[in-house]
Amino acid sequence: MAGGAAGPTGPARPDGDGPARGRDETSEQRADRRWGELMQEIRVAQTGVQILFGFLLTVVFTPRFAELSDTDRAIYVVTVSLAAAAIGALIGPVSFHRMVAGRSLKPRAVTWTSRLILVGLLLLLATLTAALLLVLRVATGATYVPWLVGCLFLWYLLCWFALPLWVRHRHTADRR
Template identity: 70%
Template sequence: MTEQAPRRGRDETREERADRKWGELIQEVRVAQTGVQILFGFLLTVVFQPKYAQLSSADQIIYIVTVVLGACATGALIGPVSLHRLVSGRRVKPEAVRLAGRLTFVGLLLLLATMTCSLLLILRVATHDGYVPWLVGAVVCWYLVCWYGLPIWARFRHSDPEDS
């Protein structure tokens, strides 16, 4: 009599797995989309404020870079919705999920860059102090730990090599 290894994972077809992963991805994207859209909306109003003309040219360049990064982040994080709509019913969901996952990852990197530049600009205008780059660097390190460090640690610490 042979002893079977305990069963692990889910018993799902490729299409069922794609459906599940798509649902999970869309929930994740909703969180990021909301944040980037609110941030981008606020950024768009800055240029119409009287104080904008008083910003140094360096701060105006930081602002322009921030707005462009915000626009790119918004595009990448809304991209999975458009992708899904355009390929829906074409029997390419597993491939669409992979592509949407990559778009989401790029969108999160762009969101990180947008938030970094926003924080840099705000703190430069608010304090005019030399510690601003250090403070921004500390916050970026925090984002990196929360968004990438802990997930990567958990992935390697708690996942089975067979799950790859």
């Protein structure tokens, strides 16, 4: 297919589920390619959340844990729970693939995996925010900590969601 031409069934959709411009691939080939891309993307998030979770699990066994205020203990419980939920969502695609492999469901698996990864990223965002709140409260006790954590939360939102969505909107609007 000539460069820039639409795929076999029309122009690319902004959500990435349609044929990619400049690619001449079947829906099965597209699903295989997108699956590979998803697995590469998920490796970074999985590793990060698993390391964070491991560190969080050790905190309760440190001598300083007994000194935490009730508020800090509550933040800890929420943080560990969020990390566990994030791990579930980010490892879910592996199990999902295992359960549906060989049943000609790859396009559906790609769609559901994309959703699980998005949920996992949202949970990771919440986990990082809660972990930062806990660590900075314990380390400094400063009144500015919630403001600092709020700014970091906004930074994550900008980097992980706002910028990609803005680029997606800006560069796909002219193709409709």
